Amino acid sequence: xxxxxxxxxxxxxxxxxxxxxxxxxxxxxxxxxxxxxxxxxxxxxxxxxxxxxxxxxxxxxxxxxxxxxxxxxxxxxxxxxxxxxxxxxxxxxxxxxxxxxxxxxxxxxxxxxxxxxxxxxxxxxxxxxxxxxxxxxxxxxxxxxxxxxxxxxxxxxxxxxxxxxxxxxxxxxxxxxxxxxxxxx
Amino acid sequence: xxxxxxxxxxxxxxxxxxxxxxxxxxxxxxxxxxxxxxxxxxxxxxxxxxxxxxxxxxxxxxxxxxxxxxxxxxxxxxxxxxxxxxxxxxxxxxxxxxxxxxxxxxxxxxxxxxxxxxxxxxxxxxxxxxxxxxxxxxxxxxxxxxxxxxxxxxxxxxxxxxxxxxxxxxxxxxxxxxxxxxxxxxxxxxxxxxxxxxxxxxxxxxxxxxxxxxxxxxxxxxxxxxxxxxxxxxxxxxxxxxxxxxxxxxxxxxxxxxxxxxxxxxxxxxxxxxxxxxxxxxxxxxxxxxxxxxxxxxxxxxxxxxxxxxxxxxxxxxxxxxxxxxxxxxxxxxxxxxxxxxxxxxxxxxxxxxxxxxxxxxxxxxxxxxxxxxxxxxxxxxxxxxxxxxxxxxxxxxxxxxxxxxxxxxxxxxxxxxxxxxxxxxxxxxxxxxxxxxx
Amino acid sequence: xxxxxxxxxxxxxxxxxxxxxxxxxxxxxxxxxxxxxxxxxxxxxxxxxxxxxxxxxxxxxxxxxxxxxxxxxxxxxxxxxxxxxxxxxxxxxxxxxxxxxxxxxxxxxxxxxxxxxxxxxxxxxxxxxxxxxxxxxxxxxxxxxxxxxxxxxxxxxxxxxxxxxxxxxxxxxxxxxxxxxxxxxxxxxxxxxxxxxxxxxxxxxxxxxxxxxxxxxxxxxxxxxxxxxxxxxxxxxxxxxxxxxxxxxxxxxxxxxxxxxxxxxxxxxxxxxxxxxxxxxxxxxxxxxxxxxxxxxxxxxxxxxxxxxxxxxxxxxxxxxxxxxxxxxxxxxxxxxxxxxxxxxx
Ligand code: NA
Ligand code: NA
Numbered sequence: 003x004x005x006x007x008x009x010x011x012x013x014x015x016x017x018x019x020x021x022x023x024x025x026x027x028x029x030x031x032x033x034x035x036x037x038x039x040x041x042x043x044x045x046x047x048x049x050x051x052x053x054x055x056x057x058x059x060x061x062x063x064x065x066x067x068x069x070x071x072x073x074x075x076x077x078x079x080x081x082x083x084x085x086x087x088x089x090x091x092x093x094x095x096x097x098x099x100x101x102x103x104x105x106x107x108x109x110x111x112x113x114x115x116x117x118x119x120x121x122x123x124x125x126x127x128x129x130x131x132x133x134x135x136x137x138x139x140x141x142x143x144x145x146x147x148x149x150x151x152x153x154x155x156x157x158x159x160x161x162x163x164x165x166x167x168x169x170x171x172x173x174x175x176x177x178x179x180x181x182x183x184x185x186x187x
Numbered sequence: 188x189x190x191x192x193x194x195x196x197x198x199x200x201x202x203x204x205x206x207x208x209x210x211x212x213x214x215x216x217x218x219x220x221x222x223x224x225x226x227x228x229x230x231x232x233x234x235x236x237x238x239x240x241x242x243x244x245x246x247x248x249x250x251x252x253x254x255x256x257x258x259x260x261x262x263x264x265x266x267x268x269x270x271x272x273x274x275x276x277x278x279x280x281x282x283x284x285x286x287x288x289x290x291x292x293x294x295x296x297x298x299x300x301x302x303x304x305x306x307x308x309x310x311x312x313x314x315x316x317x318x319x320x321x322x323x324x325x326x327x328x329x330x331x332x333x334x335x336x337x338x339x340x341x342x343x344x345x346x347x348x349x350x351x352x353x354x355x356x357x358x359x360x361x362x363x364x365x366x367x368x369x370x371x372x373x374x375x376x377x378x379x380x381x382x383x384x385x386x387x388x389x390x391x392x393x394x395x396x397x398x399x400x401x402x403x404x405x406x407x408x409x410x411x412x413x414x415x416x417x418x419x420x421x422x423x424x425x426x427x428x429x430x431x432x433x434x435x436x437x438x439x440x441x442x443x444x445x446x447x448x449x450x451x452x453x454x455x456x457x458x459x460x461x462x463x464x465x466x467x468x469x470x471x472x473x474x475x476x477x478x479x480x481x482x483x484x485x486x487x488x489x490x491x492x493x494x495x496x497x498x499x500x501x502x503x504x505x506x507x508x509x510x511x512x513x514x515x516x517x518x519x520x521x522x523x524x525x526x527x528x529x530x531x532x533x534x535x536x537x538x539x540x541x542x543x544x545x546x547x548x549x550x551x552x553x554x555x556x557x558x559x560x561x562x563x564x565x566x567x568x569x570x571x572x573x574x575x576x577x578x579x580x581x582x583x584x585x586x587x588x589x590x591x592x593x594x595x596x597x598x599x600x601x602x603x604x605x606x607x608x609x610x611x612x613x614x615x616x617x618x619x620x621x622x623x624x625x626x
Numbered sequence: 627x628x629x630x631x632x633x634x635x636x637x638x639x640x641x642x643x644x645x646x647x648x649x650x651x652x653x654x655x656x657x658x659x660x661x662x663x664x665x666x667x668x669x670x671x672x673x674x675x676x677x678x679x680x681x682x683x684x685x686x687x688x689x690x691x692x693x694x695x696x697x698x699x700x701x702x703x704x705x706x707x708x709x710x711x712x713x714x715x716x717x718x719x720x721x722x723x724x725x726x727x728x729x730x731x732x733x734x735x736x737x738x739x740x741x742x743x744x745x746x747x748x749x750x751x752x753x754x755x756x757x758x759x760x761x762x763x764x765x766x767x768x769x770x771x772x773x774x775x776x777x778x779x780x781x782x783x784x785x786x787x788x789x790x791x792x793x794x795x796x797x798x799x800x801x802x803x804x805x806x807x808x809x810x811x812x813x814x815x816x817x818x819x820x821x822x823x824x825x826x827x828x829x830x831x832x833x834x835x836x837x838x839x840x841x842x843x844x845x846x847x848x849x850x851x852x853x854x855x856x857x858x859x860x861x862x863x864x865x866x867x868x869x870x871x872x873x874x875x876x877x878x879x880x881x882x883x884x885x886x887x888x889x890x891x892x893x894x895x896x897x898x899x900x901x902x903x904x905x906x907x908x909x910x911x912x913x914x915x916x917x918x919x920x921x922x923x924x925x926x927x928x929x930x931x932x933x934x935x936x937x938x939x940x941x942x943x944x945x946x947x948x949x950x951x952x953x954x955x956x957x958x959x960x961x962x963x964x965x966x967x968x969x970x971x972x
């Protein structure tokens with residue numbers, strides 16, 4: 003099996019388009035680290051220098067952190083940066099790697115992410131209905147936006163999975179790796 | 188099939204699933220969903236959402252991205268490489284000098300926080316490239332970083348001991364005091380081991396060549412000490428120091444350290460906008476990798492513990508008629524074995540209470556016993572399939588092969604078990620300090 | 627009819643907690659009364675889900691039953707807090723609260739809140755009246771509220787934390803696991819935790835030597851048993867009655883054990899050299915004043931909250947002419963005997 007150049011171009015264009023949602027959300031979420039640093043440094047100064055800790059810094063911290071790593075999961079998948087124990091995997095030909103990745107994405111990843119998205123969607127929806135607040139802080143800030151990050155993460159991973167499936171198909175069809183040594187497509 | 192047998196099958200499949208090389212976070216989620224579904228029906232999806240949300244709202248773990256951010260700023264600016272090079276220069280002919288540096292940094296890190304994800308990844312980001320470029324043995328380097336990164340579990344402050352105190356009914360403060368000597372012993376054993384092995388076989392940690400040493404003048408060494416080593420050490424000491432001094436919690440300090448590193452990099456004119464963007468995006472990718480893996484491991488652990496295999500095994504062994512010493516070793520063996528599929532939380536919360544009464548009945552000191560369990564549990568980060576320490580390291584140093592990391596860690600697991608046996612043989616190592624302080 | 631029913635209760639407390647043991651006491655009584663047809667296992671915090679997920683987890687059946695405190699759910703509805711930490715401004719103390727719950731409108735209102743307002747599939751029982759919670763452990767004593775305002779205090783969440791902030795106390799919102807390391811290092815100067823007996827496990831008495839027993843932020847505190855509704859409906863009537871009776875027995879056991887264990891713990895602390903101090907008078911007035919303002923927003927903000935609050939305030943007013951005199955009598959008994967023994971504090 004091999005792949006015509008036109009076919010390959012179309013496939014690469016399709017993966018680039020499918021990569022967009024995960025990448026945009028992920029890169030945007032990455033910048034949450036900046037307000038996180040800001041909030042905590044402010045908190046340290048307020049507490050240590052002025053003896054008046056803020057009410058909001060810790061709430062802001064876990065919300066920013068929770069959103070950051072979840073929303074980055076799809077982008078991370080797109081970069082193939084979720085950890086693999088790849089000592090056997092790396093011995094295989096690109097075609098076999100594609101077969102394993104493709105089969106796992108199809109039969110394992112998609113079902114898992116389907117349930118992840120549906121379950122967390124309901125979890126978040128209930129939280130919206132209750133106008134839920136988080137009781138572990140004196141300020142009791144609203145928590146449903148953070149819970150909504152979970153189904154969003156699931157949906158982004160799902161879309162990213164389709165892109166990964168195409169990448170596996172490429173490896174199966176051409177017996178070449180989709181990404182070069184540095185991980186670039 | 189009984190639930191307990193299901194648990195063992197799930198465990199076997201987790202091993203196989205990892206070996207296929209597919210991103211393991213998703214493998215764990217899938218296996219947990221399937222086996223959870225058999226064991227508890229569709230409610231297993233609720234267990235999944237609870238586990239992930241518990242992770243998302245954990246302020247302590249928020250230190251992970253912040254420490255990573257700090258690590259990337261020091262790495263991208265080249266300041267970290269310069270510091271390690273300078274230290275190597277200063278330590279000249281010492282074989283394996285970088286092992287010494289890494290393990291010392293790991294020990295200080297451990298005294299400041301107990302977050303394995305943060306220690307392992309930051310050490311990996313900072314030290315792995317220079318160790319590789321200096322021709323250090325990859326296996327031993329990986330082992331030193333992965334095992335060094337878990338020291339914080341034992342050396343106070345330790346989240347594990349905080350959770351364990353109310354389980355065993357021993358004040359957390361007593362556990363902290365009792366853990367100091369064993370923790371420092373472990374770190375010392377690691378250092379001695381790496382230095383002796385490097386001394387015997389210089390290929391493991393090659394010293395500078397005579398030519399390299401004679402090339403650098405005393406003035407150059409002096410310059411590197413002042414501009415290469417001291418500023419970075421000041422920033423790191425400042426960051427970890429404010430935690431130890433009580434000015435800030437680990438999360439606060441990680442943020443302050445990131446800012447201080449950025450200021451330092453700007454002062455050295457070593458931080459461009461492009462490099463800063465790389466730091467931001469690398470922090471995201473690695474945080475997502477670590478935390479998503481941790482979430483899936485927690486979910487797997489929750490399902491495994493729900494299926495009850497661990498309980499059954501423990502209760503079965505406890506019913507056997509063994510002498511106290513044999514029983515103690517068997518219990519530590521269970522803790523070690525269960526540390527492979529489980530994280531420490533279900534072991535401490537569900538398994539320890541099962542055998543604690545037996546141990547107390549046999550006349551063992553709960554304080555000493557708790558520390559034995561804690562030291563043994565520290566291996567749970569290093570034993571596959573849930574060898575999170577190895578996976579965090581693999582995430583930051585993708586060019587290191589997982590097989591090398593596994594092999595490298597095994598030596599340190601053996602060292603750890605050796606220390607456990609020492610503590611079994613000489614309880615005074617644990618009990619001396621708390622008693623001395625009580626008087 | 628001989629069918630065995632298994633119920634796992636996941637609690638929000640660790641194994642060595644006094645309240646874990648009291649929940650085990652409940653389980654043992656129910657098992658014994660049922661002749662073994664009920665098999666009840668008590669699990670520690672985190673065994674399956676984290677403490678703050680217990681209500682949801684019971685409702686959707688992830689766990690059969692749970693043990694926690696109503697105020698843990700105050701993020702879902704503001705009125706939950708009223709069933710464990712009653713604002714001092716209602717005039718309710720711990721005995722009045724339990725009287726209102728079992729002899730007045732309380733139980734009906736709580737069931738309405740859980741099942742109708744929240745739509746949860748949960749049957750709740752208030753089983754462990756454990757209040758009042760102490761003000762907590764301090765690195766140094768304080769004579770006035772002015773001094774308290776310079777102390778970095780780990781406060782309980784919710785209305786309590788909001789009240790301290792309204793009083794100008796620098797209350798730090800800190801997860802439980804951070805308390806000991808932060809205390810050892812001086813990141814905080816004071817912290818409230820659970821009660822004299824349970825605080826021993828944390829070891830705060832090894833760090834700080836001043837202990838204030840009287841605080842108003844949780845002057846009432848009630849542990850609850852939550853049972854999945856479908857599971858409950860599936861039980862035969864006699865087993866339901868057994869659980870109800872064991873729950874009531876648990877109230878009695880908690881009253882008995884709480885006073886005994888906490889008193890023993892306080893005696894141990896004093897022998898160990900801990901200074902057990904009285905909270906300055908000023909604190910009470912300022913706290914109630916600040917809490918009134920905080921609570922007023924909740925009353926204006928939610929109808930159901932207002933209904934429960936008013937029911938409690940009315941109940942407290944109704945019992946006042948009798949209850950206040952009984953309290954004065956009891957105080958005279960306790961202090962009068964102490965005077966005879968020559969151990970009055972002032
Ligand atoms: Na530590
Ligand atoms: Na493990």
